[in-house]
Each structure stands twice: as structure tokens, then as C-alpha cells.
Amino acid sequence: MGRFVANTLSEPLRLFLAATFSRGPRKLPWADTGPDRYPETMPATSGQAGHTLHDGAPREPFRSVCDGETEMIARKLRIRGRVQGVGFRYSAWLEAKRLDVAGWVRNRDDGSVELFLQGDAAAVAKVEDWAHRGPNAAYVESVEGEDCALEDCAGFQERSTV
Numbered sequence: 001m002g003r004f005v006a007n008t009l010s011e012p013l014r015l016f017l018a019a020t021f022s023r024g025p026r027k028l029p030w031a032d033t034g035p036d037r038y039p040e041t042m043p044a045t046s047g048q049a050g051h052t053l054h055d056g057a058p059r060e061p062f063r064s065v066c067d068g069e070t071e072m073i074a075r076k077l078r079i080r081g082r083v084q085g086v087g088f089r090y091s092a093w094l095e096a097k098r099l100d101v102a103g104w105v106r107n108r109d110d111g112s113v114e115l116f117l118q119g120d121a122a123a124v125a126k127v128e129d130w131a132h133r134g135p136n137a138a139y140v141e142s143v144e145g146e147d148c149a150l151e152d153c154a155g156f157q158e159r160s161t162v
Contacts, residue, residue, distance in 0.1 A: 070120045070121070071120070071121045072118070072119065072120065072121075072150060073118070073119075073121045073124055073147065073150075074103075074116070074117065074118040074124075074147065074148050074149060074150045074151065075116075075117045075118075075124055075128060075145050075146070075147060075148065076114070076115070076116050076117075076145070076146055076148045077114070077115040077116075077117070077128060077131055077143055077144065077145045078108075078112050078113075078114055078115075078143070078144045078145075079112060079113045079114075079115060079131055079134070079140055079142075079143050080111070080112045080140075080141050080142045080143075080144075081134075081138065081139045081140045081141035081142065082137075082138055082139040083111075083112065083113045083134060083138050083139075083140065084107050084111055084112075084113065086134070086135060086137035086138045087135045087137060087138075088105075088113050088134055088135060088138050089105045089106070089107065089113065089158050090158075091134065091135035091138075092105045092113075092115055092127070092130075092131070093105060093156055093157075093158060095127050095130050096117065096127055096156040097156055099119075099123040099126055099127055100119060100120070100123060101117050101118065101119040101120075101123050101124055101127050101156065102117075102118045102119055102153050102154060102155060102156055103115070103116040103117045103118050103119075103151075103153060103156055104116050104153065104156065104157050104158070104159045105156075105157075105158055105159070106158065106159035106160060106161060106162060107161040107162075108161065108162055109161065109162065114162070115127075115131060116148075116151070116153075118150055118151060118153060128143070128145060131143055
């Protein structure tokens with residue numbers, strides 16, 4: 001520290017800064033991220049046996065959403081309340097992207113929001129549960145949902161108001 005700066009600091013603050021920054025480099029506990037640090041998070045590549053967990057038991061290989069083992073469903077929701085002008089569509093887009101759900105969201109002229117969800121049944125249910133709460137600024141009065149046919153949609157998008 002420069003002489004001027006050191007002279008203008010209070011004594012307790014000066015002692016704290018001197019003690020904190022005079023130790024030299026310290027090893028942080030999370031800095032050790034070598035390949036064997038967390039073997040359970042390392043995916044197996046094709047043609048390679050999977051890594052094992054800490055207890056030595058082999059872990060199951062990753063399953064893709066496209067394996068055909070998941071049940072695909074589609075739901076259309078109508079959300080009513082204070083749901084326009086509060087970031088509901090953007091928050092719905094973020095939630096759907098996070099859970100890998102396809103579909104769309106749009107405002108309605110009557111002040112409601114319409115949400116179409118398509119994907120794994122468990123993920124769609126999680127987004128639907130989220131829709132009952134919405135983002136922090138929203139006030140959800142009701143959510144009406146119905147099962148519907150699967151659409152040919154990739155990803156999630158905001159659509160224009162209807």
C-alpha cells in the first residue's frame with residue numbers, strides 16, 4: 001500500500017488488510033479439480049467402459065431423452081391473473097429451456113398467457129407446477145390445463161399476442 005493510503009485508513013482496517021494480504025498465495029479447497037477428483041461426474045464415451053463411483057461400483061451409462069424410454073406428452077395451459085408485463089413469458093422460456101421442454105408461450109388479448117409444453121412427462125409436470133407460481137412479480141389466479149396432441153416443434157419460443 002502506498003504511504004498516503006495507509007495513513008488514511010483506520011487502525012483496525014489497516015491491520016485486517018495487512019493480515020489478509022501478507023500471507024501469500026493460499027490453496028483453495030475447490031482448486032483441486034484433477035480428473036480423479038470427481039469421477040462420478042465424468043461421462044463414459046462411446047466404446048469406453050463407464051467410470052466408477054467412489055465405492056467402486058460401476059455407474060449406469062447415460063440415457064438420452066431420445067432413447068424412446070421416456071413418455072412424451074403435450075399440455076396446453078391458460079394462466080390467468082397478473083401475468084402480463086411481469087416477465088412471465090421470458091421466465092417460462094427460461095424454465096422450459098432449463099428442463100429441456102419444447103413448446104411456445106404467448107400473451108392473449110384477454111390478459112392471460114397461453115403456454116404449450118411438449119416433452120418428457122416429468123419435465124412438463126415441473127414446468128406446469130412452476131406456472132402455478134410464475135415469476136416473482138406475477139400473481140397467478142388460475143391455471144387451466146388440457147392434454148393435447150404432440151406438435152412438430154423444436155426448442156421453445158415466444159409467439160406473438162393473439
